[in-house]
Amino acid sequence: MGKKIILPPPFKIKSIEPIRLISHEARKHAIQEAWFNTFELQSEDVFIDLLTDSGTSAMSDNQWAGMMLGDEAYAGSKNFTHLKEVIAEVYGFPYTVPTHQGRGAEHIMSKALIGKGDWIPNNLYFTTRRAHQELAGGVWHDVSVAQAIDPRNSSLFKGNIDTKKLLALILKAKKEGVKIPYISMEACVNMAGGQPFSIKNLQSVRAISKKYNIPLYIDATRLVENAYFIQQREKGYRCTSVKKIVRKICSFADGVTVSAKKDALVNIGGFIALRDKKVFQKMRELVVIWEGLHTYGGLAGRDLEAMARGIQEMTDDDYIAHRVGQVEALGERLEKSGVPIVTPVGGHAVFLDAKRFVPHIPQKAFPAQALAAAIYAESGVRSMERGIVSGQHGDEPYDGLELVRLTIPRRVYTREHLDYVADSIIALYKKRRAIRGLKMIYAPQTLRFFQARFKEIL
Ligand code: F0G
Numbered sequence: 001m002g003k004k005i006i007l008p009p010p011f012k013i014k015s016i017e018p019i020r021l022i023s024h025e026a027r028k029h030a031i032q033e034a035w036f037n038t039f040e041l042q043s044e045d046v047f048i049d050l051l052t053d054s055g056t057s058a059m060s061d062n063q064w065a066g067m068m069l070g071d072e073a074y075a076g077s078k079n080f081t082h083l084k085e086v087i088a089e090v091y092g093f094p095y096t097v098p099t100h101q102g103r104g105a106e107h108i109m110s111k112a113l114i115g116k117g118d119w120i121p122n123n124l125y126f127t128t129r130r131a132h133q134e135l136a137g138g139v140w141h142d143v144s145v146a147q148a149i150d151p152r153n154s155s156l157f158k159g160n161i162d163t164k165k166l167l168a169l170i171l172k173a174k175k176e177g178v179k180i181p182y183i184s185m186e187a188c189v190n191m192a193g194g195q196p197f198s199i200k201n202l203q204s205v206r207a208i209s210k211k212y213n214i215p216l217y218i219d220a221t222r223l224v225e226n227a228y229f230i231q232q233r234e235k236g237y238r239c240t241s242v243k244k245i246v247r248k249i250c251s252f253a254d255g256v257t258v259s260a261k262k263d264a265l266v267n268i269g270g271f272i273a274l275r276d277k278k279v280f281q282k283m284r285e286l287v288v289i290w291e292g293l294h295t296y297g298g299l300a301g302r303d304l305e306a307m308a309r310g311i312q313e314m315t316d317d318d319y320i321a322h323r324v325g326q327v328e329a330l331g332e333r334l335e336k337s338g339v340p341i342v343t344p345v346g347g348h349a350v351f352l353d354a355k356r357f358v359p360h361i362p363q364k365a366f367p368a369q370a371l372a373a374a375i376y377a378e379s380g381v382r383s384m385e386r387g388i389v390s391g392q393h394g395d396e397p398y399d400g401l402e403l404v405r406l407t408i409p410r411r412v413y414t415r416e417h418l419d420y421v422a423d424s425i426i427a428l429y430k431k432r433r434a435i436r437g438l439k440m441i442y443a444p445q446t447l448r449f450f451q452a453r454f455k456e457i458l
Pocket of ligand 1: 128
């Protein structure tokens with residue numbers, strides 16, 4: 001048997017942005033200045049930026065060409081008409097509410113649907129989605145499968161909802177007279193490591209949603225990646241295009257909220273798309289107050305056009321296979337060298353398991369935060385903490401995950417860049433005992449991970 005031929009990216013590079021690696025001394029100084037929080041680093045000091053896949057995609061020539069066709073009319077922009085048509089074709093929903101990004105959509109949806117004291121079942125949580133549910137007076141409930149928070153569990157669909165937990169919650173709510181305004185299901189669950197749900201699970205959730213007359217809204221921010229995993233992993237979908245799978249998933253939902261900064265290949269943008277005309281009317285009224293008129297939602301006409309074109313490009317089978325393949329290849333290299341990662345590797349990122357990477361750092365000394373800072377000092381690679389700093393809410397029990405996310409922007413880095421990332425992390429792993437824990441010296445009230453400050457424990 002010959003060596004497996006790895007296909008190159010299905011695009012070539014037309015425009016470049018220089019990057020540079022500052023010295024080790026300068027990096028150590030920069031991370032100290034940033035209070036050991038990678039969100040506080042200056043982008044100029046970063047060599048390879050794996051902080052997030054959000055808004056960091058490279059747009060295509062087709063999208064840039066579309067930017068020049070921006071119709072900047074306050075109302076009724078033709079780019080919004082185009083966007084609506086594309087969303088109806090790709091997702092299958094007749095109504096669209098544009099927003100400036102995902103959390104704008106979450107805000108409007110939460111305000112439109114949630115009343116004080118309502119319960120919202122979710123498969124784990126995403127920070128902003130949960131924050132908006134709670135700000136609207138709702139109570140977040142976890143109905144994810146137990147495997148979701150086990151970094152060593154190799155189940156292929158760790159993003160599934162535990163239907164028993166969901167049913168139990170619905171029955172308890174009924175008994176206590178509490179309303180469940182909708183079931184919230186995230187595609188490629190970010191906080192679990194980018195883990196997908198299966199169509200089979202989605203169908204069971206839909207059956208429950210129908211039986212109890214509770215709408216189902218999907219966080220479709222990374223739906224294309226989820227659809228790709230279904231194509232690759234779920235029986236019966238190997239020969240179905242990702243585009244068809246996306247449409248099929250949406251056929252089981254009442255609507256979606258989307259941060260278009262991920263799958264949809266734009267630097268800014270988001271939307272809600274849905275079927276229910278009455279709910280749409282309500283959201284349309286709200287969007288005017290919080291985001292902008294219902295035909296631009298806080299975006300310029302050119303942004304709407306880039307988003308419409310990005311949505312058309314994102315379901316291309318060759319593109320998505322390459323994108324997820326890049327993430328998997330980085331994961332494989334690390335895993336082969338013994339670096340502890342979350343498996344299976346998710347769609348948008350490789351997650352390092354800090355509890356195993358730096359077992360000498362106790363949880364109260366923020367192992368994932370310390371590891372993210374050490375990776376930057378070692379290599380100039382920026383990553384993100386996904387552990388107790390971003391995972392703990394008030395005084396409720398915390399899910400226990402202690403991860404560092406190496407998030408791969410779409411169409412931005414080459415295999416050489418990711419080889420450098422792997423080499424640097426493997427080198428750091430060999431001298432991991434030298435990594436020190438941190439002490440938190442400041443934290444904001446909500447979403448503390450963005451601005452929290454730390455000091456090294458010497
Ligand atoms: N839902 C999911 C699953 C997300 O990952 C994000 C953002 C949002 C909603 C909110 O969208 O940023 O456009 O307001 N995730 C980014 C990340 C921030 O780095 O994972 P937004």
